[in-house]
Amino acid sequence: xxxxxxxxxxxxxxxxxxxxxxxxxxxxxxxxxxxxxxxxxxxxxxxxxxxxxxxxxxxxxxxxxxxxxxxxxxxxxxxxxxxxxxxxxxxxxxxxxxxxxxxxxxxxxxxxxxxxxxxxxxxxxxxxxxxxxxxxxxxxxxxxxxxxxxxxxxxxxxxxxxxxxxxxxxxxxxxxxxxxxxxxxxxxxxxxxxxxxxxxxxxxxxxxxxxxxxxxxxxxxxxxxxxxxxxxxxxxxxxxxxxxxxxxxxxxxxxxxxxxxxxxxxxxxxxxxxxxxxxxxxxxxxxxxxxxxxxxxxxxxxxxxxxxxxxxxxxxxxxxxxxxxxxxxxxxxxxxxxxxxxxxxxxxxxxxxxxxxxxxxxxxxxxxxxxxxxxxxxxxxxxxxxxxxxxxxxxxxxxxxxxxxxxxxxxxxxxxxxxxxxxxxxxxxxxxxxxxxxxxxxxxxxxxxxxxxxxxxxxxxxxxxxxxxxxxxxxxxxxxxxxxxxxxxxxxxxxxxxxxxxxxxxxxxxxxxxxxxxxxxxxxxxxxxxxxxxxxxxxxxxxxxxxxxxxxxxxxxxxxxxxxxxxxxxxxxxxxxxxxxxxxxxxxxxxxxxxxxxxxxxxxxxxxxxxxxxxxxxxxxxxxxxxxxxxxxxxxxxxxxxxxxxxxxxxxxxxxxxxxxxxxxxxxxxxxxxxxxxxxxxxxxxxxxxxxxxxxxxxxxxxxxxxxxxxxxxxxxxxxxxxxxxxxxxxxxxxxxxxxxxxxxxxxxxxxxxxxxx
Numbered sequence: 005x006x007x008x009x010x011x012x013x014x015x016x017x018x019x020x021x022x023x024x025x026x027x028x029x030x031x032x033x034x035x036x037x038x039x040x041x042x043x044x045x046x047x048x049x050x051x052x053x054x055x056x057x058x059x060x061x062x063x064x065x066x067x068x069x070x071x072x073x074x075x076x077x078x079x080x081x082x083x084x085x086x087x088x089x090x091x092x093x094x095x096x097x098x099x100x101x102x103x104x105x106x107x108x109x110x111x112x113x114x115x116x117x118x119x120x121x122x123x124x125x126x127x128x129x130x131x132x133x134x135x136x137x138x139x140x141x142x143x144x145x146x147x148x149x150x151x152x153x154x155x156x157x158x159x160x161x162x163x164x165x166x167x168x169x170x171x172x173x174x175x176x177x178x179x180x181x182x183x184x185x186x187x188x189x190x191x192x193x194x195x196x197x198x199x200x201x202x203x204x205x206x207x208x209x210x211x212x213x214x215x216x217x218x219x220x221x222x223x224x225x226x227x228x229x230x231x232x233x234x235x236x237x238x239x240x241x242x243x244x245x246x247x248x249x250x251x252x253x254x255x256x257x258x259x260x261x262x263x264x265x266x267x268x269x270x271x272x273x274x275x276x277x278x279x280x281x282x283x284x285x286x287x288x289x290x291x292x293x294x295x296x297x298x299x300x301x302x303x304x305x306x307x308x309x310x311x312x313x314x315x316x317x318x319x320x321x322x323x324x325x326x327x328x329x330x331x332x333x334x335x336x337x338x339x340x341x342x343x344x345x346x347x348x349x350x351x352x353x354x355x356x357x358x359x360x361x362x363x364x365x366x367x368x369x370x371x372x373x374x375x376x377x378x379x380x381x382x383x384x385x386x387x388x389x390x391x392x393x394x395x396x397x398x399x400x401x402x403x404x405x406x407x408x409x410x411x412x413x414x415x416x417x418x419x420x421x422x423x424x425x426x427x428x429x430x431x432x433x434x435x436x437x438x439x440x441x442x443x444x445x446x447x448x449x450x451x452x453x454x455x456x457x458x459x460x461x462x463x464x465x466x467x468x469x470x471x472x473x474x475x476x477x478x479x480x481x482x483x484x485x486x487x488x489x490x491x492x493x494x495x496x497x498x499x500x501x502x503x504x505x506x507x508x509x510x511x512x513x514x515x516x517x518x519x520x521x522x523x524x525x526x527x528x529x530x531x532x533x534x535x536x537x538x539x540x541x542x543x544x545x546x547x548x549x550x551x552x553x554x555x556x557x558x559x560x561x562x563x564x565x566x567x568x569x570x571x572x573x574x575x576x577x578x579x580x581x582x583x584x585x586x587x588x589x590x591x592x593x594x595x596x597x598x599x600x601x602x603x604x605x606x607x608x609x610x611x612x613x614x615x616x617x618x619x620x621x622x623x624x625x626x627x628x629x630x631x632x633x634x635x636x637x638x639x640x641x642x643x644x645x646x647x648x649x650x651x652x653x654x655x656x657x658x659x660x661x662x663x664x665x666x667x668x669x670x671x672x673x674x675x676x677x678x679x680x681x682x683x684x685x686x687x688x689x690x691x692x693x694x695x696x697x698x699x700x701x702x703x704x705x706x707x708x709x710x711x712x713x714x715x716x717x718x719x720x721x722x723x724x725x726x727x728x729x730x731x732x733x734x735x736x737x738x739x740x741x742x743x744x745x746x747x748x749x750x751x752x753x754x755x756x757x758x759x760x761x762x
Contacts, residue, residue: 020048025078031110032074040074043233047071050229052078057203057221059174061210062233064393068206069103069172071231073110076168076204081114083138087165089116091193092142094172095182095366097122097339098346100142102369103172107140116140122147124339137161145186146530152192153465153524159196166201169193171220173366174207175386178219178446181725184455185532187219187484192463195478203228208390211443219446222482234441239402240392244431244621245290246628247283250413283410284309287379288316291357294406296329298374299349300357301394305380307334307361307595313379314359314567315592332567333360336538336595337549341566346370359567365390375404381431382407383601386443388434407431411631419684420642420652425635426611426686428628430603432621433610444604447665448743451532451725453736456485457496458532458727461505461516465524469513472497487742492735499732523727534726539582541565548584551593562590605663611686612661615639648761649697656697658688660754669715669747670704670754676711676718677703698762704755712748716741 021029021040032040040048043062050058052075062068080089094100104120111118117139119129123146133139141162151158169190177183194201205220205228217228291302291313304310310332317330331345342363348356349370358364365387376395382388395403409427412418449455459479463470476493479485497514500506504517516524523529538550541563548566561572569590574583615636620629642650650657658681660670667683674681679700680691690697707715722736723729741748 020045020052023048023052023078024074025081025114027081027114028074028078028110031113041067041071043067043231044071044074046231046233048075048078050231051075051202051204054229055200055202057205057217057228058231059205059207059213059217059220059228060231060233061207061213061216062231064208064390066233069106072170072204072206073107076170077110077114077116080116080167083167085165086137086161088137088139088141088162089166090140090168090170091163091166092140092170092172093145093148093186094142095144095176096173096363096368097124097144098342098363098368099172099366100144101343104142106369107142111140118142134158134162145182145189145532148189148193149185149462149530152189153462153530156466159193159466163193164196164198166193166197167199168204169201170204170206172206174205174216174220175210175390175446176366178210178216180449181451181455181532183219183446184449184451184484185458187222188455188459188479191478191483192459208393211386212445215445222486240438241402241404242407242435242623243405243625244407244409244428244435244623244628245287245625246428246631247286247408247410248413248627248631249281249283249410284312284379285316287408287410288313288320290408291377292317292320292330295357295375295377296326297355298357299352299355299371300375300377301364301373301391302357302359302377303365303379303391304359304361305601307336308592309379310334310359310361311564311567311592315564315569317357317359318567327354329355330357330359330567333358333363334595335361335363336551337566338547340547341549349373362387364394370394372401375406377406377408379408379410381409381427382434383430383603383607384444385434385437385604385607388438389443392438407435409628409631420638420650420657421684421686421689423634423638424615424686425631425638428624428631429611429614429635430607431628432614432624432632433607435621435623436614437606437610442606444606447602450722450740450743451728452485452487452739452743453496453731454725454727455532456488456493457500457505457730458529460497460500460514461520461524461529464506464514464516464520469509469515471512472508472514475514487739492738495732495735499735500730503730505730532726537580539580541570541582541584543570543584543586552595562587564590564592602664605661605666608663608686609661612644616645646761648758649694651694654691654693656690656692656694657684658690658697658758660687660758662754665744666747666750666754669744670751672719673704673707673715673748673751674700676714694762698759701755701759701762705752705759707752707755713741715748715751 043060043066047058047060060068060071076090083089092103094103100120100122104118108118117133117136119133119139119141121130121141121143133141171177177186203220205216207216210216213230213232214225217230218225221228302313304313314330314332318328321328321330333342333345345358346368348354349358352371364370373395376391378391392403392405409431411425411427412422414422456479460475463475463478476490480488497506501508503519505520505523506514507517508514538552540550541548551565559572559575563570563572569587570584571587572582573585620632624632644659648659664683667688671681671683671688674690677700679697681688716737719737719740722740728736
């Protein structure tokens with residue numbers, strides 16, 4: 005595959021510009037551009053100069069959208085045949101709305117219809133567009149799925165003759181259930197196509213571009229031309245601020261770091277989001293003093309953190325008698341509230357800080373913000389880099405990052421893991437890897453079985469029935485289900501038949517069973533991710549958003565939502581509507597059980613390097629410097645430079661210095677040899693004696709191929725994806741074993757390394 009970089013001459017730029025359609029060139033001039041950017045020149049050269057797929061990797065605000073669409077619109081301007089010329093796929097409705105606003109004027113000037121095609125878009129506009137059967141649609145994977153299931157005739161009429169399939173935010177689609185879903189839909193679109201469709205991928209900087217190319221075109225990665233425009237050197241102004249949460253008590257005790265002498269049978273509470281009391285209030289005070297008067301983003305690890313901080317900042321504004329500039333942004337808020345905040349950020353008429361989850365991490369255009377803050381140490385360097393792309397976008401400006409880390413206060417019951425101060429250490433390690441331009445590779449999704457069952461049901465609904473061999477032939481092969489074997493599929497179908505999800509006619513055709521019909525007809529069938537039933541919060545006639553049904557609610561109950569406090573004045577059980585009115589009390593609802601983000605081995609290894617380094621970064625504030633010194637002191641006292649096994653009361657701590665995926669696999673393997681172990685955030689905590697632990701490690705160090713199968717069979721708790729309850733457990737375990745085959749194969753070496761320091 006060809007890789008193009010930014011060595012663009014002036015003659016290249018002129019040639020690329022001259023090759024654009026006259027109406028496209030006029031639009032470029034109307035924007036007041038002095039010329040095309042390097043990424044746009046390279047993209048024009050690749051798209052207009054060949055027949056290959058194209059992957060465009062460039063930093064935020066580099067002009068990727070125009071890089072793709074200026075040459076695409078040039079190419080399809082004179083298209084005569086019916087059907088859509090291009091389909092743009094995005095992970096976010098908000099991003100579709102944003103891109104529609106950027107492209108609408110240009111498409112109108114070229115007499116090319118364009119439409120937003122998602123659940124919130126106008127049904128009338130979509131119907132008119134479908135009738136005209138030409139132009140460009142901006143769509144989500146879920147809406148493609150709905151078209152396959154509900155209107156397969158539209159797939160043939162609108163999508164079978166696509167010239168271009170544009171996938172935005174490829175890095176986001178390369179992992180997770182939605183990535184599996186879209187990859188499968190791409191195979192099905194290709195099967196329905198009557199002409200070769202070129203794929204164009206758009207992405208922020210990706211660490212493994214060949215892997216991204218293979219995701220974009222699994223059956224022929226060499227067919228993908230890669231345009232890599234990494235951008236200029238990161239100019240970063242940075243501070244890491246440390247906080248200690250006093251008097252944590254039971255609420256601060258972690259399963260990841262149990263006390264040295266836990267009471268028998270004692271349950272440890274899990275911190276669900278890092279939003280503790282006094283520390284969060286202190287962080288909010290600092291945010292209030294430092295961010296007022298500018299546009300900023302503050303990222304929290306969960307919706308609960310977001311609501312807690314936004315509410316604290318709003319109350320501070322009221323206490324000071326100043327206008328509130330701080331507003332929450334997360335997936336449970338109503339579309340109107342989110343879009344109002346996005347417009348306020350973009351138009352910059354008033355200083356605005358959005359306290360958000362990952363909802364503002366992707367490429368929605370909110371203009372350039374002054375700074376980015378994050379509560380909690382980074383666990384993903386790629387995600388951190390994506391967030392930083394929101395700041396320092398104006399010429400001559402530096403990116404500004406504030407990291408706020410919270411460590412527990414130490415007392416006689418504190419664990420050694422708490423003494424290591426892993427939050428501040430991980431934050432320093434993340435910054436070091438950021439400077440090294442490291443990015444984690446995309447991880448394979450755990451929803452493989454769910455995706456296969458979902459797509460089988462969708463195929464049956466689309467076609468009114470399908471033979472098993474035909475379904476497997478379409479879905480398998482290079483792509484999302486490459487690891488699935490014919491025997492796996494047969495096992496899945498037999499189980500689905502027993503569950504009345506599918507049934508088989510005498511001629512071998514698969515059809516939907518009674519339960520399968522109900523699943524496909526349900527309104528939440530189209531997304532592959534699980535959708536919780538939720539209560540809708542309403543103030544008068546205005547919808548504020550929704551909270552999960554797991555929250556127990558009652559009349560006169562108090563809740564914090566949308567950055568404000570409310571009293572529940574009415575509950576409609578039938579429609580699941582909660583009427584609220586403003587109130588001064590309230591508590592943040594439980595939005596979700598936050599699962600721990602995975603960490604890469606490079607990050608964990610870099611944490612060890614931080615512990616063993618003598619330098620104290622200047623970007624740490626006094627509290628963070630003291631916390632780092634405490635962590636290094638604990639590391640030194642335990643002699644972890646030479647030792648990797650520590651006995652702590654009735655527990656044993658293992659420090660293999662590997663990523664969370666390897667730690668999870670090792671815990672499963674140890675359980676298989678009778679040793680109970682769990683991830684403690686920086687290593688493994690074993691419940692038992694040192695002799696039992698060493699004996700378990702010796703067994704693990706001597707593992708053979710048969711033992712690896714035993715590790716697979718020992719895996720439990722794998723049914724977390726949407727339809728995993730309808731998948732046989734042995735199949736879930738086999739797929740887990742294949743997905744983690746390399747990690748499992750490396751466990752004996754990890755065990756031997758640990759034993760060397762025993």
